[in-house]
Amino acid sequence: MSSRRRQTVAVIFGGRSVEHDVSIVTGHQIMNAFPADGYEILPIYISRDGRWFTGDALGALDNFKDGNILRHDSVKACLLSPDTRHHGLIIDPLAGRFSKSDVKRIDVAFPALHGSHGEDGSIQGLLELADVPYVGYATLGSALTNDKIMTKTVLRQAGIPVLDDQWLNRETWLERPEACIDEILRRFELPLFIKPATLGSSIGIGRADTEALLRASIDIAANFDRRILIEPALTDGIEINCSVIGFGGRYEASTLEQPLSWDEFLSYEDKYLRGGEGMKSAERLVPAPISAELTERIKAASIAAFKVMDGRGIARIDYLVRPERNEIYLNEINTMPGSLALYLWREDDYTASDLVRKLVQLAIDAHAEKRRNHYDYQTNLVALASQRGGKGSKAGK
Amino acid sequence: MSEILQAMLAAVWLLGAGLRIVRQARFYQIEEYMSGRYLRWAASRRERWLPARSISAWMLGIAVGALLAEAPGSSLPSIVALLAAIVAILPPRESEVKKSLAVTPRMKRLLLSACAICAIAFAAGWGAVSAVLPLDISLIPIFAVSALGCALFLLAPLWLVAGNLLAQPLESALRSRYLKQAAEALAKINPKIVGITGSYGKTTTKSFLRDILNARFRAYATPKSFNTLMGISLAINRDLADDLRAEYFICEMGAYVEGEIDRICQLTPPDIAIVTEVGPQHLERFGSLENVKRAKYELVKNLPADGVAVLNWDNPFIREMAAAGYPETVLTVSRDLTAEAARAHGVSWIASDVQETLDGLSFTVTRPASGEGAQIMTGILGQHNVTNLLLCIAAAHHEGVALRDIALRIRTLKPAESRLVQERTAAGITIINDAYSANPAGVVSALKVLGMHETGARLLITPGMIELGDRQDEENHKLGLLAAEYATDIILVGKAQTQPIARAIQSTSFDLTRLRVVETLSESIDWYQENLQAGDAVLFLNDLPDTY
Numbered sequence: 037m038s039s040r041r042r043q044t045v046a047v048i049f050g051g052r053s054v055e056h057d058v059s060i061v062t063g064h065q066i067m068n069a070f071p072a073d074g075y076e077i078l079p080i081y082i083s084r085d086g087r088w089f090t091g092d093a094l095g096a097l098d099n100f101k102d103g104n105i106l107r108h109d110s111v112k113a114c115l116l117s118p119d120t121r122h123h124g125l126i127i128d129p130l131a132g133r134f135s136k137s138d139v140k141r142i143d144v145a146f147p148a149l150h151g152s153h154g155e156d157g158s159i160q161g162l163l164e165l166a167d168v169p170y171v172g173y174a175t176l177g178s179a180l181t182n183d184k185i186m187t188k189t190v191l192r193q194a195g196i197p198v199l200d201d202q203w204l205n206r207e208t209w210l211e212r213p214e215a216c217i218d219e220i221l222r223r224f225e226l227p228l229f230i231k232p233a234t235l236g237s238s239i240g241i242g243r244a245d246t247e248a249l250l251r252a253s254i255d256i257a258a259n260f261d262r263r264i265l266i267e268p269a270l271t272d273g274i275e276i277n278c279s280v281i282g283f284g285g286r287y288e289a290s291t292l293e294q295p296l297s298w299d300e301f302l303s304y305e306d307k308y309l310r311g312g313e314g315m316k317s318a319e320r321l322v323p324a325p326i327s328a329e330l331t332e333r334i335k336a337a338s339i340a341a342f343k344v345m346d347g348r349g350i351a352r353i354d355y356l357v358r359p360e361r362n363e364i365y366l367n368e369i370n371t372m373p374g375s376l377a378l379y380l381w382r383e384d385d386y387t388a389s390d391l392v393r394k395l396v397q398l399a400i401d402a403h404a405e406k407r408r409n410h411y412d413y414q415t416n417l418v419a420l421a422s423q424r425g426g427k428g429s430k431a432g433k
Numbered sequence: 434m435s436e437i438l439q440a441m442l443a444a445v446w447l448l449g450a451g452l453r454i455v456r457q458a459r460f461y462q463i464e465e466y467m468s469g470r471y472l473r474w475a476a477s478r479r480e481r482w483l484p485a486r487s488i489s490a491w492m493l494g495i496a497v498g499a500l501l502a503e504a505p506g507s508s509l510p511s512i513v514a515l516l517a518a519i520v521a522i523l524p525p526r527e528s529e530v531k532k533s534l535a536v537t538p539r540m541k542r543l544l545l546s547a548c549a550i551c552a553i554a555f556a557a558g559w560g561a562v563s564a565v566l567p568l569d570i571s572l573i574p575i576f577a578v579s580a581l582g583c584a585l586f587l588l589a590p591l592w593l594v595a596g597n598l599l600a601q602p603l604e605s606a607l608r609s610r611y612l613k614q615a616a617e618a619l620a621k622i623n624p625k626i627v628g629i630t631g632s633y634g635k636t637t638t639k640s641f642l643r644d645i646l647n648a649r650f651r652a653y654a655t656p657k658s659f660n661t662l663m664g665i666s667l668a669i670n671r672d673l674a675d676d677l678r679a680e681y682f683i684c685e686m687g688a689y690v691e692g693e694i695d696r697i698c699q700l701t702p703p704d705i706a707i708v709t710e711v712g713p714q715h716l717e718r719f720g721s722l723e724n725v726k727r728a729k730y731e732l733v734k735n736l737p738a739d740g741v742a743v744l745n746w747d748n749p750f751i752r753e754m755a756a757a758g759y760p761e762t763v764l765t766v767s768r769d770l771t772a773e774a775a776r777a778h779g780v781s782w783i784a785s786d787v788q789e790t791l792d793g794l795s796f797t798v799t800r801p802a803s804g805e806g807a808q809i810m811t812g813i814l815g816q817h818n819v820t821n822l823l824l825c826i827a828a829a830h831h832e833g834v835a836l837r838d839i840a841l842r843i844r845t846l847k848p849a850e851s852r853l854v855q856e857r858t859a860a861g862i863t864i865i866n867d868a869y870s871a872n873p874a875g876v877v878s879a880l881k882v883l884g885m886h887e888t889g890a891r892l893l894i895t896p897g898m899i900e901l902g903d904r905q906d907e908e909n910h911k912l913g914l915l916a917a918e919y920a921t922d923i924i925l926v927g928k929a930q931t932q933p934i935a936r937a938i939q940s941t942s943f944d945l946t947r948l949r950v951v952e953t954l955s956e957s958i959d960w961y962q963e964n965l966q967a968g969d970a971v972l973f974l975n976d977l978p979d980t981y
Contacts, residue, residue, distance in 0.1 A: 130675075210837050252810065252844070259845040 043143040045070065045396060046078040046125070048159065052086040054239045054260065055150035058374060063148035064097040065375055069388035078142065080114065080125070081105070086153070090114045090127060090140075114140075118165035144396050145170040148372065151236050155372050156182035169403035171395045172349040173371045181345050181369040184265050185233045191366055194344040196337050199356065199365045200224075201267045203233065206258045217250065220266055227269040230254055232261030236370060243269055273356040276324050276364075278334050279377035280342040281350045281391075283398045284405060287342055289335035291383035294324040322383060326359055334364055341366055348402050349395050352377045438511035439578050442518055446582020447555060449487075449522025453589035454547045454596075456524055459534040461593050463978050466543075468594045474980050475590045483587065490521035491583045495576060502572050510572055514579045522586060529953045531979050539604065547589075547596030554592070555585055608663065615666035616700055618674035624653070624682040626701050627828065630694060630732045631709030631745075632725060633872035634821050635660065635685045638709050640849040641813075642825040643683050648842040649834045652681035657850065658869070660687030662697050669700075681832075688728045689718045698735035705831075706732045707743045707824050711750035714872050716902030726750040736760045743828045745820055746770070746780050764831060766823035768796075775801040782827045784809075784819050791855075791885050794818060798826055798836075807840040814865075815853045815878035851976075853879060861967025871898050871975040873908050877915060879974055884919035889968035893920040894957045896977045897931045906933045913937025920972070922947045924957040927981065 049063025050056055060081075067077050079094035083106070093099050093108035105111065114127045117139075124142035131137045145168050147159050157179035163170040173181065180186050188198045202223055204216050220228070230253035232240040240260035242253030257264045279290040296319060324331070338353045352373030356365045376395075378388050386394075457475070464471040475481045494517025498510035534540065558581045568574045585592075629639050639654050646652035653676065655668040665684055673679060686697045711726045719725045733742045733754055739762075744755045746765035755765050767775060768784040775783045780801065787796040793813055799806035809822065822843060829839050848854050851869040858864060863886060867879045876898065883891050893916050897909045913934035916923055923938065925931035928950050938948055951957050954976070961971050 210835075210841070255810075255841055255844045258841055 042076045044076045045144050046142040047146045048080045049148040050082040051149040051154040053151035059150045069392045120167040169399045171399045177346040183233050199267050203265045206262045229267045229269045230257050231265045232257045233263035276355045276357045278338040279352045279380045280338050283348040287339045289338050290380040292324040294321040442578045445518040450551050450586045487521040490517045511575045546599045547592040550595045551592045615669040624679045625704045627683045627705040628703035628732050629707045630686045630729050632712040632714035634709035637849045638821045639685045645829045645842050650680045651678045653679040654683035660685040691728045694731040705741045713901045713904040764827040768819045772801045807836045811843045814882045817874045817878045862965050863970040865972040868973050868976040880915045880919040883972040886970035891920045892922040892971040894924045895974035896926040909933040910937040917941040917943035925950045
């Protein structure tokens with residue numbers, strides 16, 4: 037990339053998702069990670085209600101503090117054109133008499149969106165139509181990993197251990213709540229976890245120790261998703277996360293972490309943090325304090341899961357681990373992990389800048405790989421059909 | 434030499450007048466550009482219209498100047514007058530600013546015309562002075578400039594009012610253009626319009642209804658408490674215009690005088706009208722509750738014959754609106770009636786078994802006519818919200834949202850801004866922010882919520898209620914009695930208007946060492962930050978505009 041022209045990287049953040057705010061932070065972390073030379077960073081902000089904007093003011097996190105981001109003069113409406121010739125943005129698409137629309141080419145798109153309409157394959161679908169290279173999972177992988185129910189279905193098939201579960205649709209829940217509760221309680225004992233199938237950042241997730249709480253938690257989850265997943269809540273498990281990067285057969289798994297809840301942090305404080313390590317390390321233990329054997333198993337499972345989901349770019353893969361019983365359960369795959377899991381990759385000697393440059397390169401590689409497909413296949417079908425005066429449309433099939 | 438000093442003196446006074454105009458503009462704005470209300474505010478305290486420092490500095494300057502007048506031709510008196518002027522015009526330190534001046538385009542135009550009028554007045558004044566007085570006598574010019582300048586400075590409030598009058602034709606032309614633009618934008622989108630009015634509960638009901646309708650449709654609601662004609666057209670022009678998704682436009686409509694809602698309804702003719710409460714809010718502007726009722730009823734009258742009115746049956750004034758029998762479809766809700774009584778009175782929806790814990794409200798909603806019902810649970814606090822929720826349920830159900838869907842959505846409702854919002858600080862103190870509700874019903878609910886915090890001290894911080902006309906003392910007295918019952922500590926903000934509350938508290942067995950009266954909100958915040966600890970709770974009940 038040394039002597040080439042600067043690459044325009046469009047970082048897309050915000051989005052029509054309950055994780056809108058997290059995405060703003062992730063987007064700015066990513067924009068700040070790019071070295072100033074060699075890249076032109078184009079911020080694209082999608083508002084909570086799904087409107088698209090671009091402009092310099094979007095590049096500074098401070099401007100988002102007071103909720104008046106859209107009032108900045110430099111912020112303009114835009115849309116990502118699905119027309120392949122535009123290869124990017126149309127800025128100010130409804131320009132009137134006193135302004136002018138403009139087309140801005142994008143070399144690589146970097147979606148920094150979390151959750152719905154961003155991590156679920158929809159923005160990826162738009163980028164596929166536009167034929168613009170983009171960072172991260174493609175449509176199939178995004179759609180699969182975004183849905184916890186489908187993720188587990190595929191992983192079970194691939195022989196990767198996951199927890200037993202039960203799932204239900206919102207319609208069923210609204211029509212026959214009693215039957216749903218009966219079935220759940222027949223299969224599982226409390227406590228249970230209730231999760232919207234497609235959400236991250238623990239929004240809408242509830243833990244139920246009683247039947248009343250189970251009902252309340254399903255109601256709440258049903259406000260966030262049509263599909264609801266119910267799993268036993270392991271009382272003796274710890275959380276372990278592992279990040280994976282790669283594409284096309286070459287994958288790397290990162291050092292593992294054990295994220296800590298506030299309670300756990302307090303109980304671990306004496307053990308690990310004596311000597312004033314600082315608050316940052318207090319949120320997690322890196323590397324995770326588990327055996328070398330378990331570590332290796334988790335890394336291997338992570339790469340296998342990444343691959344079976346048609347992984348590309350980066351993911352953070354979360355596990356529940358019972359160290360005493362030597363059991364691991366893959367919990368979920370995040371294709372746009374918060375902070376890009378940089379705190380893990382740092383252990384493996386990646387800087388933030390290394391990581392984003394690598395991801396941009398993987399996006400370009402994947403896009404190039406796709407060019408091995410033919411999308412244009414010339415036939416004389418239309419000419420034949422018109423000769424028959426349109427009557428032959430059926431025959432031509 | 435003396436001419437230069439005179440010019441400087443004039444410049445200082447004019448600068449001072451300009452600064453004072455800008456300072457005063459903030460209060461003019463808080464009084465919503467209503468000259469009468471603003472002038473009454475300015476006249477109500479001597480310091481507001483005759484600042485002690487300015488006037489004494491000016492008089493001292495004249496006196497000392499006169500004493501120094503012995504040496505003819507000396508510029509000493511001029512210099513003294515200049516110094517005095519500078520001391521006089523230095524803006525005073527402002528007490529607590531809760532709402533700073535919003536420099537809107539209208540405000541810019543007002544400031545410009547007010548300053549222009551002030552400058553013209555100076556020129557005219559000087560012309561008159563030079564015609565009458567012999568300016569060639571040594572001290573006369575300097576004293577004349579001084580007197581004229583000081584007068585212009587003190588009259589700043591009048592320049593604002595005059596500026597407003599001057600800008601009036603332009604403002605009203607701009608206003609009608611803006612309204613036309615809003616009407617056109619609305620016509621293009623053509624959403625169903627839900628109008629919500631009432632003495633209180635409007636903003637909360639609006640935000641609940643938006644969230645509930647959004648479970649099935651696309652509903653847009655006016656933001657925050659925008660509820661005047663211009664506020665609504667601003668919301669339309671700024672946010673709704675070109676938003677072709679909107680199926681419902683939920684429009685909060687406020688009124689201070691009769692006729693106001695009629696005017697709003699010309700811009701946003703309602704298909705559905707919701708009336709939350711008729712109460713003593715802004716009573717001093719309305720005169721009587723009967724007038725309040727008439728003003729709110731304008732919303733129902735503006736419905737088409739096939740429109741829908743959704744009314745709070747528990748309020749006797751609104752019950753009369755229902756009895757009037759317009760339009761064809763009138764839905765009423767009650768949280769007081771039993772199912773039997775509701776059937777007898779033809780009430781559409783009722784709530785029963787209302788329970789409130791710190792986790793929120795729960796109740797059973799029933800439609801007595803059909804027996805249909807659902808269990809409602811929500812994190813929303815405050816029992817007055819049962820009525821607000823019932824109104825939303827009635828409206829949403831009428832629009833075709835299934836009762837079960839409504840109940841599901843109510844689970845995750847969030848309170849509107851600063852209306853019984855409960856948060857826990859890092860220090861473990863619970864803060865109940867009810868700064869925006871200032872009505873008798875809301876006060877009872879809020880104090881009950883405070884009373885549920887049994888783990889520690891319960892601090893109430895309040896400036897009391899205002900604008901309740903002749904009911905004000907009585908309602909604040911009730912507030913005091915309830916406060917003594919539910920709070921363990923009380924801070925009253927502002928000695929003058931909280932006297933009825935303090936007297937009520939003193940009449941109870943409340944430990945008076947735990948009652949404090951302070952002058953500013955920030956003093957009360959300092960106190961709670963120093964004295965409360967984990968497990969304690971503090972309720973911020975109402976907040977007053979800076980004009981109090």
